[in-house]
Amino acid sequence: MKQKAIYIFLSFLALAIGVMIVIDFNSTRNKKGKGNPYALDLEPFRTVDPALIHYKETRNILLKCDQPRAIFYDNNRLYIGADQYFQIVDLDGNQLLKVDLPDAPQCIYSAPGGSIFIAFRRHIAVFDQQGQHTETWEPLGDSAVITGLAMRDSTLFVADAGNRCIMRYSAADGKIQGIIEGKTSAADLHGFIVPSPEFDLAVNTDGELWVVNPGKHSFENYTDDGKLRTYWETSSPYIEGFTGCCNPAHLAILSDGSFVTSEQKLVRIKIHKPSGELVSVVAPPAKFVRDGKAPDITVSPEGIIYALDIDQKKVRIFEKKSGT
Amino acid sequence: MERTKPYNRRDFLDGGMRMSLALGLGGVGGLLLSNSTGEDWVWQIDPFKCTQCGRCADECVLTPSAVKCVHAFDLCGYCDLCGGFFLPDANDLNTGAENQLCPTSAIERKYIEEPYFEYVVNEELCIGCSKCVKGCSSFGNGSLHLQIKHDLCKNCNVCAIARLCPSDAIARLPASEPYLVKGDFIESESTRSE
Numbered sequence: 001m002k003q004k005a006i007y008i009f010l011s012f013l014a015l016a017i018g019v020m021i022v023i024d025f026n027s028t029r030n031k032k033g034k035g036n037p038y039a040l041d042l043e044p045f046r047t048v049d050p051a052l053i054h055y056k057e058t059r060n061i062l063l064k065c066d067q068p069r070a071i072f073y074d075n076n077r078l079y080i081g082a083d084q085y086f087q088i089v090d091l092d093g094n095q096l097l098k099v100d101l102p103d104a105p106q107c108i109y110s111a112p113g114g115s116i117f118i119a120f121r122r123h124i125a126v127f128d129q130q131g132q133h134t135e136t137w138e139p140l141g142d143s144a145v146i147t148g149l150a151m152r153d154s155t156l157f158v159a160d161a162g163n164r165c166i167m168r169y170s171a172a173d174g175k176i177q178g179i180i181e182g183k184t185s186a187a188d189l190h191g192f193i194v195p196s197p198e199f200d201l202a203v204n205t206d207g208e209l210w211v212v213n214p215g216k217h218s219f220e221n222y223t224d225d226g227k228l229r230t231y232w233e234t235s236s237p238y239i240e241g242f243t244g245c246c247n248p249a250h251l252a253i254l255s256d257g258s259f260v261t262s263e264q265k266l267v268r269i270k271i272h273k274p275s276g277e278l279v280s281v282v283a284p285p286a287k288f289v290r291d292g293k294a295p296d297i298t299v300s301p302e303g304i305i306y307a308l309d310i311d312q313k314k315v316r317i318f319e320k321k322s323g324t
Numbered sequence: 325m326e327r328t329k330p331y332n333r334r335d336f337l338d339g340g341m342r343m344s345l346a347l348g349l350g351g352v353g354g355l356l357l358s359n360s361t362g363e364d365w366v367w368q369i370d371p372f373k374c375t376q377c378g379r380c381a382d383e384c385v386l387t388p389s390a391v392k393c394v395h396a397f398d399l400c401g402y403c404d405l406c407g408g409f410f411l412p413d414a415n416d417l418n419t420g421a422e423n424q425l426c427p428t429s430a431i432e433r434k435y436i437e438e439p440y441f442e443y444v445v446n447e448e449l450c451i452g453c454s455k456c457v458k459g460c461s462s463f464g465n466g467s468l469h470l471q472i473k474h475d476l477c478k479n480c481n482v483c484a485i486a487r488l489c490p491s492d493a494i495a496r497l498p499a500s501e502p503y504l505v506k507g508d509f510i511e512s513e514s515t516r517s518e
């Protein structure tokens with residue numbers, strides 16, 4: 001009887017030890033354990049009301065490259081910079097031209113029917129539509145980091161994140177015609193605030209130059225001689241605004257003057273009215289890699305949005321849903 | 325033309341304001357030697373592997389934890405709207421506790437010049453919870469990150485946090501190079517290809 005009691009006791013002991021091992025295993029060895037009492041919940045900012053999403057992804061073009069870098073739409077063609085080359089593809093993704101480059105392209109711009117401008121870190125190189133290299137412009141200084149190109153008539157605007165300014169070039173000969181520093185007066189302590197190399201600009205169909213001031217989450221319209229004409233800004237982690245130290249990272253302008261924006265970290269693509277109010281969401285954060293890079297964006301005159309997904313290495317094509 | 329590697333955010337920031345955090349941590353080098361058990365290895369967090377799970381605050385054998393937030397000033401944007409300092413939906417950009425992310429108000433915000441601010445971690449108040457690290461890496465440049473401070477750490481045989489870390493972010497380092505400070509070392513190309 002006594003022996004039986006010992007066996008029962010030992011069985012319970014073994015069971016208890018087994019349970020403790022399992023609990024310990026679940027709570028520690030598999031590293032799940034208890035929840036995080038200090039968690040910073042970012043889900044409210046990632047969640048987007050589906051009614052706001054007026055676009056759908058209709059197609060995409062997979063890219064065979066290690067590092068997609070820049071995209072530009074012109075005349076039913078996509079100009080794509082990646083690794084150390086640029087290529088022209090038709091809208092079905094068929095390659096029409098590929099040109100090797102000596103360095104990584106940072107931005108790309110094709111003047112209608114004319115030259116292709118490739119921005120490297122400190123300088124611009126010009127190619128014709130057959131891929132022949134025609135010119136290399138004088139490099140900017142050591143601290144230059146070119147992050148955006150836009151054009152009006154024969155003027156090429158170049159965003160230099162390193163020097164926090166916009167260079168105004170003559171596209172014909174590559175000569176600098178002026179510098180826009182983003183200061184409304186000489187007494188201003190700051191102009192463009194660019195904590196990381198995300199600094200973009202665009203010209204709308206009326207020829208107005210708009211520059212993103214990413215540290216202020218503002219959109220600023222400048223005259224050619226660098227005077228601030230108007231601006232709007234909206235800081236918010238919610239879908240209505242922009243957040244983080246450098247957003248939006250990329251900008252394109254639709255033919256009706258609306259802004260198409262692409263953001264990093266909380267990656268999302270949205271459309272804002274020329275006056276700043278949110279119009280719709282093209283692609284919510286759920287469409288992208290978490291904490292990913294901001295897709296470069298370009299638009300067709302018909303309003304189709306082409307997003308270069310850097311993390312997933314593809315061109316994603318977004319078109320307006322019918323009835324929105 | 326010469327071929328060069330692609331330009332990334334790290335290069336951009338390296339070319340800007342450079343203030344080495346290693347200077348601050350270097351000051352504890354002597355303490356490290358006297359405080360360590362004489363072994364050649366110490367525990368340290370790889371900030372690029374850390375996923376800010378919060379365990380560094382509660383699982384260290386010490387209270388408060390030997391893990392502290394450190395700031396790589398050379399990576400910081402000195403932003404007014406700091407994602408590591410302010411709650412994402414802060415009512416106002418002022419230092420009111422209700423606007424701050426840090427549960428112990430361990431981060432000090434100092435005005436430099438319009439519109440730049442410096443963020444300094446008060447180590448005595450920091451409990452290593454990584455909430456600011458999450459905010460900084462989600463909205464900013466990722467300059468705030470965790471490190472095990474070797475003037476505090478007991479250099480346990482098996483680090484109690486390393487055993488539980490869901491990201492395997494804590495490993496032994498040679499005591500001669502006890503810190504993995506962001507901006508001071510380059511993480512593997514496979515993990516960062518910006």
Ligand code: SF4
Binds near residue numbers: 374378379488
């Ligand atoms: S336990 Fe690991 S993942 Fe969690 S905060 Fe510490 S180092 Fe980061």
Ligand code: SF4
Binds near residue numbers: 393426
């Ligand atoms: S949020 Fe947490 S890790 Fe950051 S300073 Fe405060 S206590 Fe330290």
Ligand code: SF4
Binds near residue numbers: 385386472479482486
């Ligand atoms: S080794 Fe020990 S004292 Fe040091 S951080 Fe890990 S648990 Fe804390």
